[in-house]
Amino acid sequence: MKVRIAINGYGTVGKRVADAVSAQDDMEVAGVTKTRPTYEARMALDRGYRLYAASEKHLASFRAAGIDPSGTLEDLLQEVDVVVDGTPKRSGYKASYEKAAVKAIWQGGEEHSLTNLSFNAYANYEEGLGADYLRVPSCNSTGLIRTLYPLLVEYDIEEVLAVMVRRAADPWDTKRGPINAIEPVLKIPSHHGPDVQSVLPDLRIRTIAVKVPTTIMHLHAVTVRMGSKATAEEVVELWRRTPRIRFVQEGEGIASTAQVMEMARDLQRPRSDLYEIVIWEDGVQVSDKTLYYFQAVHQEADVVPENVDAIRTMMEIEADKKVGIRKTDLSLGIPTAF
Numbered sequence: 001m002k003v004r005i006a007i008n009g010y011g012t013v014g015k016r017v018a019d020a021v022s023a024q025d026d027m028e029v030a031g032v033t034k035t036r037p038t039y040e041a042r043m044a045l046d047r048g049y050r051l052y053a054a055s056e057k058h059l060a061s062f063r064a065a066g067i068d069p070s071g072t073l074e075d076l077l078q079e080v081d082v083v084v085d086g087t088p089k090r091s092g093y094k095a096s097y098e099k100a101a102v103k104a105i106w107q108g109g110e111e112h113s114l115t116n117l118s119f120n121a122y123a124n125y126e127e128g129l130g131a132d133y134l135r136v137p138s139c140n141s142t143g144l145i146r147t148l149y150p151l152l153v154e155y156d157i158e159e160v161l162a163v164m165v166r167r168a169a170d171p172w173d174t175k176r177g178p179i180n181a182i183e184p185v186l187k188i189p190s191h192h193g194p195d196v197q198s199v200l201p202d203l204r205i206r207t208i209a210v211k212v213p214t215t216i217m218h219l220h221a222v223t224v225r226m227g228s229k230a231t232a233e234e235v236v237e238l239w240r241r242t243p244r245i246r247f248v249q250e251g252e253g254i255a256s257t258a259q260v261m262e263m264a265r266d267l268q269r270p271r272s273d274l275y276e277i278v279i280w281e282d283g284v285q286v287s288d289k290t291l292y293y294f295q296a297v298h299q300e301a302d303v304v305p306e307n308v309d310a311i312r313t314m315m316e317i318e319a320d321k322k323v324g325i326r327k328t329d330l331s332l333g334i335p336t337a338f
């Protein structure tokens with residue numbers, strides 16, 4: 001029997017997780033919630049998802065728009081094993097999930113303390129086994145954990161400095177900025193460093209963040225002081241054996257995030273989603289024990305496979321992380337690392 005999933009908050013992350021869950025043979029989407037009868041609500045229905053209003057008070061606006069939801073979130077929670085919360089940060093649904101006795105997955109907008117378990121499939125899949133609540137860290141943190149975890153295991157890491165050049169808003173979002181400025185985040189470390197430590201508590205990492213007027217990707221410039229020596233080629237080989245990392249070459253014409261996203265469009269995946277973290281292979285350099293690299297993060301997509309893996313480990317459908325990750329990757333068209 002398939003595990004039944006609710007998506008609370010069918011937005012940027014929620015709709016992608018819904019489609020990724022639908023691509024699995026061991027889980028299915030029981031329904032999705034919206035607060036308002038937007039185009040996304042209509043498209044959810046068009047895609048065959050059962051639509052639920054977030055609460056009783058939201059029902060009227062759907063009916064006024066000629067949409068008849070299957071009920072409210074409270075009804076949907078009665079039918080599912082796991083809810084994936086894709087609502088904006090601090091929406092405050094934990095008590096509802098507890099009351100309905102469903103397992104829940106939150107996203108990176110929430111604090112680690114909400115679940116006391118932050119999850120990255122390759123780094124701590126086993127900690128998720130049977131868990132009732134967990135959180136997938138933010139897109140940036142997931143990106144850093146993906147590339148730093150194998151280095152930590154293989155070479156040990158003395159210290160990391162990651163400078164994060166962050167996109168201002170998602171492509172659809174016309175309310176956020178900046179649109180003609182560069183905005184430093186004066187708090188150091190930015191919240192990303194502690195967020196990475198929520199999964200890798202022993203990693204010494206400092207992060208500095210800057211927001212720039214672009215919507216398509218984040219870019220990280222990472223400096224790693226490693227505990228033991230390795231060549232750039234050895235590090236690249238290690239990353240090749242790591243899931244969800246994709247290499248690009250400036251020498252092949254990928255000189256910026258614009259060409260990375262053009263490549264993503266050419267891959268012809270749903271919504272041009274790039275689930276992998278992209279590393280410039282010809283930008284990986286080692287000097288003595290210091291490693292330098294640049295990586296790009298498709299903010300809307302990289303956390304999606306992690307949500308699917310999280311369901312599998314929480315529901316104990318698959319105990320072996322490599323088998324679980326491979327299954328997810330095959331279903332989403334991601335080249336497998338093992």
Ligand code: NAD
Binds near residue numbers: 008036085086088109
């Ligand atoms: P979003 O605004 O695109 O989508 C949120 C959805 O929740 C919308 O469908 C909205 O209708 C719905 N919603 C709003 N209030 C609600 C409520 N009270 N009850 C139920 N539904 C409600 O947001 P998003 O970008 O998908 O972010 C969701 C979470 O994912 C946040 O924690 C965010 O930090 C995290 N996240 C976002 C990105 C990204 O780049 N967008 C990447 C990784 C993680």
